Amino acid sequence: MLVKTLMRMNITYYHRLLIRSISSKPAWDILTGICIERLPVVTPPLTEMQKKYKEFLLTVEFEKSMKSNHEIQHENDKKQAELFKAESQDVDIDAVNKVTAQDFEDAANEEYSKFKFGNLETDADKKGDKTSTERCLQRHLVLVTQRKLGNDSKTLLPQGHWQEGETLRQTAERIVKEQIGSELQIKFISNAPCGFYKYKYPSEMNGKVGAKIFFYYANYKSGNPTKSKVNWLTRKELDEMLPQKYSNAVKEFLIEETY
Amino acid sequence: MSILRQFSRLSICPTVKFQLNRNISTTSALTFKITEQLWAEPMKKKKKIDPAIVKAREERRRKKIEKQIRRLEKNARQLKPIDELEVPLHLMDSLKKYKRPPVQLSVEEIEARELLQKEWARYKRDEYMNNIAQVDRIMAAQRRALDRLYEESEDLYNEAIMPDLQLLPYTISGPVATPPIKDYESPDGEYIDVSKKWDN
Numbered sequence: 001m002l003v004k005t006l007m008r009m010n011i012t013y014y015h016r017l018l019i020r021s022i023s024s025k026p027a028w029d030i031l032t033g034i035c036i037e038r039l040p041v042v043t044p045p046l047t048e049m050q051k052k053y054k055e056f057l058l059t060v061e062f063e064k065s066m067k068s069n070h071e072i073q074h075e076n077d078k079k080q081a082e083l084f085k086a087e088s089q090d091v092d093i094d095a096v097n098k099v100t101a102q103d104f105e106d107a108a109n110e111e112y113s114k115f116k117f118g119n120l121e122t123d124a125d126k127k128g129d130k131t132s133t134e135r136c137l138q139r140h141l142v143l144v145t146q147r148k149l150g151n152d153s154k155t156l157l158p159q160g161h162w163q164e165g166e167t168l169r170q171t172a173e174r175i176v177k178e179q180i181g182s183e184l185q186i187k188f189i190s191n192a193p194c195g196f197y198k199y200k201y202p203s204e205m206n207g208k209v210g211a212k213i214f215f216y217y218a219n220y221k222s223g224n225p226t227k228s229k230v231n232w233l234t235r236k237e238l239d240e241m242l243p244q245k246y247s248n249a250v251k252e253f254l255i256e257e258t259y
Numbered sequence: 260m261s262i263l264r265q266f267s268r269l270s271i272c273p274t275v276k277f278q279l280n281r282n283i284s285t286t287s288a289l290t291f292k293i294t295e296q297l298w299a300e301p302m303k304k305k306k307k308i309d310p311a312i313v314k315a316r317e318e319r320r321r322k323k324i325e326k327q328i329r330r331l332e333k334n335a336r337q338l339k340p341i342d343e344l345e346v347p348l349h350l351m352d353s354l355k356k357y358k359r360p361p362v363q364l365s366v367e368e369i370e371a372r373e374l375l376q377k378e379w380a381r382y383k384r385d386e387y388m389n390n391i392a393q394v395d396r397i398m399a400a401q402r403r404a405l406d407r408l409y410e411e412s413e414d415l416y417n418e419a420i421m422p423d424l425q426l427l428p429y430t431i432s433g434p435v436a437t438p439p440i441k442d443y444e445s446p447d448g449e450y451i452d453v454s455k456k457w458d459n
Contacts, residue, residue, distance in 0.1 A: 030411060043434045053379045056372065066357040118438035137438050167418035168408070189426065192419045194397070196404035212411060214404055219431075253400040256393055 028198070029211040032171040033159040035194070035250065036143040036186050038220040038232060042120065044138050044259050074101035130231040133220065139257060141232040143220070144241065145179065150202070155231070155241040157250065159213060168193060172216040181226030186218040197249035215253065
């Protein structure tokens with residue numbers, strides 16, 4: 001039994017070695033791509049179903065609730081006002097003159113209507129400015145840069161070559177500093193790459209057949225890019241702007257938006 | 260004998276020595292003996308106590324302890340009152356006043372509500388299945404990336420699967436219901452501290 005398992009282990013080990021020796025024959029460039037995502041700031045809009053159910057829960061809660069002091073006071077006020085009209089002798093003069101519940105409610109409503117909530121449509125949204133993180137507050141945004149590949153420039157995630165002696169995570173951190181600037185504060189989520197994409201060069205370059213890109217995922221925290229122009233794109237825009245196959249590889253590890 | 264010797268050592272003219280020199284005998288010259296020192300008083304006679312009194316004393320002591328135990332047990336059953344957990348009496352009295360009139364729902368309304376709840380359950384299930392599928396997809400993408408990395412270099416793979424020690428502590432806030440207002444100064448409210456003081 002033991003010998004058997006040992007043999008099996010040996011076999012799998014050599015199998016792996018074999019795979020590696022075969023696959024490493026054509027040399028590939030190792031690249032690290034960084035997917036920097038700004039998470040939504042504001043909760044997404046409720047769907048039709050969610051709105052309906054919320055309404056339902058609120059009515060049920062109201063039906064089960066007790067009356068509040070405010071409601072009791074409002075009822076008392078009404079009673080007193082009627083007595084006052086009827087010129088009854090039971091009128092409590094003190095109760096009539098003081099601020100009624102209705103007055104309080106009106107004042108509160110007025111204050112509420114004066115308060116201005118932050119606008120969902122920010123300045124960047126109005127101008128169509130894609131370089132700011134202050135846009136599309138309800139959506140996930142991914143940072144992309146323009147890169148020159150050969151003759152034409154393409155919209156890609158920031159990426160760069162792995163250097164000997166680094167781990168891929170270190171490569172990712174270095175590239176962010178080099179290409180985007182060290183003022184951008186981000187948080188890497190893992191030491192492991194979250195996605196993979198490979199493509200072949202049109203012709204062999206420095207003896208390399210193509211490039212294998214390992215994507216790292218990071219969350220945006222604060223700061224602005226200083227070294228290069230970047231765009232923050234929503235999922236839809238990503239789909240349109242990135243090269244098709246590349247986009248598919250990126251979409252593979254991103255959370256899908258349902259609205 | 261020994262004492263005399265010691266004293267003679269201190270005196271100017273040693274008397275004992277002279278005597279010893281004059282007499283020739285095998286025994287000691289001085290034939291009186293000093294009794295050994297006792298350093299103690301003779302033992303007192305034990306007082307005899309009436310056994311009835313002893314019994315009574317014991318009884319009294321036992322009763323005292325029993326009383327203490329009883330007192331402790333009585334207190335153990337009665338918990339220390341916590342003000343916050345007790346419903347104030349004036350609220351208990353006015354409970355009727357605060358009750359809403361019971362709602363009479365029509366049959367259609369009840370039916371509609373039940374249907375809505377069923378529909379909600381289905382909706383949530385779909386949402387859940389969708390979430391699970393997404394997590395699976397993302398995990399598969401990572402697995403694939405790691406496999407490709409292993410093919411490329413085992414060292415890089417081993418580095419990649421190390422736990423990320425910088426990740427923790429991890430804090431995240433949001434999303435919120437309305438967008439934050441820039442440079443918003445929250446108005447000063449009145450703060451009334453109603454917490455009780457337990458100084459004495």
